[in-house]
Amino acid sequence: EGNITVKDLAEKLSVNSNELIGKLIGLGIMANLNQELDYETTELIAAEYGYAIEEGKTLEEIQEDELDSEDSPESLILRPPVVTVMGHVDHGKTSLLDSIRESHVTEKEAGGITQHIGASTVKINDNKIVFLDTPGHEAFTSMRARGAQVTDIAILVVAADDGVMPQTIEAINHAKAANVPIIVAINKMDKPEANPDRVKQELTEHGLVPEDWGGETITVPVSAINKEGLDELLEMILLVSEMGELKANPNRKAVGTIIEAELDKGRGPVATVLVQKGTLRVSDSIIAGTASGRVRAMIDSQGKRVKKAGPSTAVEILGLSEVPHAGDKLYAVKDDKKARVIADERKEQIKRDQIKSKQNISLDELFNQI
Ligand code: GDP
Ligand code: MG
Secondary structure (H helix, E strand, C coil), rough: CCEHHHHHHHHCCCCCHHHHHHHHCCCCCCCCCCCEECCCHHHHHHCCCCCCCCCHHHHHHHHHHHHHCCCCCCCCCEEECCCEEEEECCCCCHHHHHHHHHHEEEEHHCCCCCCCCCEEEEEECCCCEECCCCCHHHHHHHHHCCCCCCCEEEEEEEEECCCCHHHHHHHHHHHHCCCCCCEEEEEECCCCCCCHHHHHHHHCCCCCCCCHHCCCCEECCCEECCCHHHHHHHHHHHHHHHHCCCEECCCCCCEEEEEEEEEECCCEEEEEEEEEEEEEECEEEEEEEEEEEEEEECCCCCCEEEEEEECCCEEEEEEECCCCCCCEEEEEHHHHHHHHHHHHHHHHHHHHHHCCCCCCEEEEHHHHHC
């Protein structure tokens, strides 16, 4: 059983090895690059750089634990639901979002001039619902591949004149795999060919038994075009949300997920983040994937500049060093240095993974390897 060298530890912690040697000297250990350090010394040094070493954990897991610390039950308060719209192509997903917002996303999309941020907040009396524009299947596949879950409730749009189609089934499977409750919007009820009973029959065949057929699946007949049934749909979303008791602690450093991101010619990396816990503030130091930086500006879904964003708020942020990936977790951290150290460590890790094509080396493993 061997110990880790100063050189390796410096690399692991993404710190300058001379700086590390300086720290060791401060602890009364005259060290050189190839000197081996015992577990206690390693732990002490790692702690100085903000890492608490736990047995069998990778640095990334340690970072994750630290950044995404658990909140006490008393600190949690109700937060708005985050909703994704899914369904077969042309069944009316965009139209439904559009008429819910009473804006004109479809038209703007056609003209290619949208300046929306990828999410919108709908207010119903004192309640809010956050709708993500990200196509449901993307939100579920690319984001879940990164271990991110952003959706609380899935709205499954099924055209009453067309019924359950391949992408409808795909959507059902994604939502089920993610354990996200489904509300079915039976759309295009204004059409003479609309046949909601057929839709219900087909849903039943795929394990979604409608409430009025003795099952548990809420179905709401709607017409996106005539704006019919929308209030009922929104009410059902709030009902399901209440049953889920969605809560978060607003009084902590923010944790969120990148919904979309791109490089803007004038503004640099621009990312839409869904804040899930805590409150994100302008000038917070942040890390998302291998991107780090400081929140320079935040823009809400109405296009307004805001100074802070609490749980279940989607905001566009400026100030990241590079473009993160959709699904990357975003964390607010103590200071810029901390953000940089984590970003550098992650980059190093990616490099090492590429070289060794071996993932998740834990400090523990490292000890036993050498
Ligand atoms: P998406 O592919 O699911 O986003 O579907 P769209 O929202 O783009 O709608 C596809 C087509 O269906 C468009 O021509 C819409 O105008 C039409 N459509 C959407 N909702 C309704 C509806 O409630 N009634 C009728 N008659 N047509 C609709
Ligand atoms: Mg669409």
